[in-house]
Every structure is written in C-alpha cells, then in structure tokens.
Amino acid sequence: MLGAITGVIAPALAMAASPPGAASCLGCHTVNGGDNPVPPIGALEAEQIVSAMQAFRTGARPATVMDRVAKGFSDEEIKAIAQWYASAKPK
Amino acid sequence: MTLVEANSTYVACPFSNAVIAGLRELDQQKFGYDRLRGNGIDVVHRKVTAVDTKSRSVRLDDGKQLAYDRLVVAPGIDLRFDAIPGYTEASAEAMPHAWKAGEQTLLLRRQLEAMNDGGVVVMSAPANPFRCPPGPYERASLIAHYLKTHKPRSKLILLDAKDAFSKQKLFEAAWKELYPGMIEWVSLSFGGQVTRVEPATRTFITEFGTHKADVANVIPPQRAAAVAAIAGVADQTGWCPVDPVTFESRLQPGIHVLGDAIIAGGMPKSAxxxxxxxxxxxxxxxxxxxxxTPASPKLINTCYSLVAPDYGIxxxxxxxxxxxxxxxxxxxxxVSPMExxxxxxxxxxxxxDAWFKTITRGVFG
Incomplete structure (x- = not known):
C-alpha cells in the first residue's frame, strides 16, 4: 500500500492537533460507540477520562489491558488527551 | 491524495489463524477500498514499478506517473524463499506458509481437514524479526484446538529458530491446561533450527534430526516487501530505518515508511x-x-492472541x-497476568474480536 500525498486531507488535519498518545486510543476505542464492548471514548467527559486513567494506573480500577497502557502516561499527558477528546465531541 | 494498492481486495492477517482452525471464514477477513474512494481518496489498483526520488514521482505498471510532495509507503513483508534450502515459492503448495492471508490460509486449513486422526502437524517459526511475533504460537494453539476437537490422537510439533518467544509463559501455561501433551515446542537450543526441507515428503531437517509431517507449515524468514527496495528505503538488513517522530525514511527524504517493514525499535510488527x-x-x-515541526509522539500497541475461541491473552x-x-x-x-x-x-x-472490528472499520470504513 502506498500513498502519494499531494494535498491535505481533513481527518489527518484534525489528528495533527492531537496531543501525544491520543491517536492510538482509536486502535480499540470508537468515538461514537455502536455494537462494541469497548467504551466509546467520545461519550466521556474530560474528567471521566482523567479519573479512569488515573484509577487504571494505580490499579484502583480493575482492567484487562488499560492498567498496562495507563502506566505509560503522565498526569499532564492524560489531561491533554482527555481535553482533546472532550473538545472534539459534537456539540 | 492517491492510494496505490496492487490488490483490489485486502485480506487481513489478524484472525486468519482462526480461519485455519475452522473457527472463522476467509470472507470475514476481506475488505474493499470503495469507502475510501467515497472519502475523496483516489484509489488506484496498480503496481509501483519505480520511484524517482529526484523528480519526486512514482511510476505505475501501466506507465502512468504520479507526482508527490510526500510519499507514504506501507510495504508489508515478503517471505524469503532463499532462506531455507528446499523451501521455494513452489514448495509452499506442499508446505504452506499461510503467513500472508488468502489462498495459503485456505490451503493449510484444507490440509488439516484432510489429515487422519493420529497425524503429526509440524510447524516451523523463524528467528526475529518477523511479522506478528506471537502469531506462530497463536496458530499452534488454534490448530491444537482443532485437533483436540476433531482429531484428538494427533499432535503438533513446533520447531523454533529461537529460545524464547512472545507471551511465552502464558502460552505454555495455557497449552498445559487446554492441550496437555498435544503441542511439543522445540527451541533453538534443542534442535529447533530448520536447516533444510524436503517438500515432496513434507520433511523438516534440523541440526538434530528429521521430522516427517502429515501437515507441514513453514513460516520462513522475512524482509520488507519488494516495493521497499523499489523506493530505496530498505537497508542491508532487508528492513527500513525511519525517523521515530515522522516515520520519514533515513535513506530517502520525502518518503515515509510504516508498519511491518520498518525498524521500529521496541514496537513489534503488529497491525x-x-x-x-x-x-x-x-x-x-x-x-x-x-x-x-512535528511534536514528539507517543504510540501504543496492544496485541491479542487467541489460545482457544474463548481464551484470549x-x-x-x-x-x-x-x-x-x-x-x-x-x-x-x-502481558496479561499469569494467574x-x-x-x-x-x-x-x-x-x-472487538479490536478487529474497530480497526478494520477505522481503516476501510
């Protein structure tokens, strides 16, 4: 697969402004949900993402994989990701 | 933006081990590019025959040229048919690799279905690096699940060119629990390195002896696929060095390289x-x-393997x-907890399962 880029496309433009780590969330999470056991990230408020990530990191909240992922992010990084997803929500 | 892709249908490798084991159909692995066209991307099903880095253009096999400001290449892998004496492209009929999903996947499945109960399945796994580090062990697990369900007197021998592998403790514990006595893993130190194969008799020759298989699966060593060499982005290792912030090639400015083909440091070759x-x-x-100037990124990898249909790690x-x-x-x-x-x-x-649905929907719409 090979892409020759001669212009700028909208989805990439949106992701260009995303903070470090945010893009990878979409490997598992959808933004808007649907038939999926993984919670849609776009449905959450910024504070909900921050408190969930912090609880995953300490182990206070049980997890299968999010505990291992959350340990890779600082408080500042988590906050930036949370705010970015919350602000990207349809108003 | 133009997407050049040789094939009109994409056949996904993740979950193709479940197809081999009869738990899933190949059609569930197939995706088309029509929805990308709907997003304003020009999709061209052609092969790339040359990349001119000076004039920044790509030549296609119909003679057309595409000019680019930035070129992004996701070569994937080619199997090295020069790596194991006796293992050529033609021998992949008798001894399928099934390491690129498609007809090879179905071929290996049919051979398992045709095998008598009490047969011996022999697999071989390459040294690092290769596509999907836990893949051979997931495959051994799901083939064992098929054998346990349909041909319980059979066994599987996995000849490995390594002494350690991804999620090893989890796999070994699960094998003991779910498939006792069925899977024999032969490490490098105990003669796992395959030095030659004889496709006519489905025989693997190692430094320590020979293994004759009723069903043989050779997962050969790999390199970045041919388009990487065409673009001049592969080095003498056969893989592609890149900048970790932009994924721009270390060898060709203006060309970015992604995925299994790159030398990604700690990141595995996973989807x-x-x-x-x-x-x-x-x-x-x-x-x-x-x-x-692009900011320094953070990236995540999560890689699931099925040991049985209801047992993921x-x-x-x-x-x-x-x-x-x-x-x-x-x-x-x-990795997942042992207990x-x-x-x-x-x-x-x-x-x-949810991950596969999300990622394929995200990519193909």
Whole structure:
C-alpha cells in the first residue's frame, strides 16, 4: 500500500492537533460507540477520562489491558488527551 | 491524495489463524477500498514499478506517473524463499506458509481437514524479526484446538529458530491446561533450527534430526516487501530505518515508511502498531507540508492472541522516541497476568474480536 500525498486531507488535519498518545486510543476505542464492548471514548467527559486513567494506573480500577497502557502516561499527558477528546465531541 | 494498492481486495492477517482452525471464514477477513474512494481518496489498483526520488514521482505498471510532495509507503513483508534450502515459492503448495492471508490460509486449513486422526502437524517459526511475533504460537494453539476437537490422537510439533518467544509463559501455561501433551515446542537450543526441507515428503531437517509431517507449515524468514527496495528505503538488513517522530525514511527524504517493514525499535510488527504509526505519520506529514515541526509522539500497541475461541491473552506497550528509535516507556506495558480466572481470558477474547472490528472499520470504513 502506498500513498502519494499531494494535498491535505481533513481527518489527518484534525489528528495533527492531537496531543501525544491520543491517536492510538482509536486502535480499540470508537468515538461514537455502536455494537462494541469497548467504551466509546467520545461519550466521556474530560474528567471521566482523567479519573479512569488515573484509577487504571494505580490499579484502583480493575482492567484487562488499560492498567498496562495507563502506566505509560503522565498526569499532564492524560489531561491533554482527555481535553482533546472532550473538545472534539459534537456539540 | 492517491492510494496505490496492487490488490483490489485486502485480506487481513489478524484472525486468519482462526480461519485455519475452522473457527472463522476467509470472507470475514476481506475488505474493499470503495469507502475510501467515497472519502475523496483516489484509489488506484496498480503496481509501483519505480520511484524517482529526484523528480519526486512514482511510476505505475501501466506507465502512468504520479507526482508527490510526500510519499507514504506501507510495504508489508515478503517471505524469503532463499532462506531455507528446499523451501521455494513452489514448495509452499506442499508446505504452506499461510503467513500472508488468502489462498495459503485456505490451503493449510484444507490440509488439516484432510489429515487422519493420529497425524503429526509440524510447524516451523523463524528467528526475529518477523511479522506478528506471537502469531506462530497463536496458530499452534488454534490448530491444537482443532485437533483436540476433531482429531484428538494427533499432535503438533513446533520447531523454533529461537529460545524464547512472545507471551511465552502464558502460552505454555495455557497449552498445559487446554492441550496437555498435544503441542511439543522445540527451541533453538534443542534442535529447533530448520536447516533444510524436503517438500515432496513434507520433511523438516534440523541440526538434530528429521521430522516427517502429515501437515507441514513453514513460516520462513522475512524482509520488507519488494516495493521497499523499489523506493530505496530498505537497508542491508532487508528492513527500513525511519525517523521515530515522522516515520520519514533515513535513506530517502520525502518518503515515509510504516508498519511491518520498518525498524521500529521496541514496537513489534503488529497491525495495531502499524495503525498507531500511520496516525502519527499522517499528522507529521500535515505538519511538514505546513512547514511546522512535528511534536514528539507517543504510540501504543496492544496485541491479542487467541489460545482457544474463548481464551484470549494480550501484550501491550507504550512507546516514545529515544536515541533515534521507538522505545518502551519504562513501567508501562507487559502481558496479561499469569494467574487469572476463566472470565478474564474470555473477556480478552471478546476484546480481541472487538479490536478487529474497530480497526478494520477505522481503516476501510
């Protein structure tokens, strides 16, 4: 697969402004949900993402994989990701 | 934006081991490019025959030229048919690799279905690096599941050119629990290195002896696929060195390389990793076109393996650029816990399925 880029496309433009780590969330999470056991990230408020990530990191909240992922992010990084997803929500 | 892709249908490798084991159909692995066209991307089903880095243009096999400002290449892998004496492209009929999903996947499945109960399946796994590090062991697990269900007197021998593998303790514990006595893993130190194969008799020759198979699966060593060499982005190792912030080739300015083909430091050759890289690369390309400096990224990998249909295990990692490579963020990542209830394994199997749906929908619409 090979892409020759001669212009700028909208989805990439949106992701260009995303903070470090945010893009990878979409490997598992959808933004808007649907038939999926993984919670849609776009449905959450910024504070909900921050408190969930912090609880995953300490182990206070049980997890299968999010505990291992959350340990890779600082408080500042988590906050930036949370705010970015919350602000990207349809108003 | 133009997407050049040789094939009109994409056949996904993740979950293709479940197709081999009869748990899933190949049609569930197939995806088309029509929805990308709907998003304003020009999709061209052609092969690339040359890349001119001076004039920044790509030549296609119909003679057409495409000019580019930035070129992004996701070569994937080619199997090395020069690596194991006796193992050529023609011998992949008698001894399928099934390491690129499609007809090979179905061929291996049919051979398993045709095997008598009491038969011996022999697999071989290559040394690192190769596509999907836990893949051979997931495959051994799901073939064992098929054998246990349909041909319980059979066994599987896995000849390995390594002494250690991804999620090893989890796999070995699960094999003991689910498939006792059925899977024999032969490590490098105990004669796992295949030095030659004889396709006519489905025989593997190792430094320590010979193994004659009723069904043979050779997973040969690999390299970045041919388009990497055409673009001049592969080095003498056969893989592609890149900048870990932009994924721009270390060898060819203006060309970015993604996925299994790259030398990604700590990041494995997985579909999740490739997708994470693609998202970061797309953002970096936009920054570069606007003459902005891309910020240092963080990337995640999560990789599920099925040991049985309701038994999933995972490995995860978080990565950041360090010393010119993508490097594990200390303290993060790791594998599923060794001690876990059945419900935990079942939940990971459910998440594996959800991941496949989400990532394929995200890519193909």
């Amino acid at each position: 999740f990793a490739a997708n994470s890289q693609a998202r970061v690369c797309a953002a970096a390309v936009v920054d570069l076109l606007r003459e902005r 995972s490995i995860a990692g978080v990565y950041q650029p360090a010393n010119g490579l993508l490097t594990d963020v200390p303290g993060a990542g790791g 876990a209830p059945k419900s935990f394994r079942a939940q990971e199997a459910t998440y594996a």
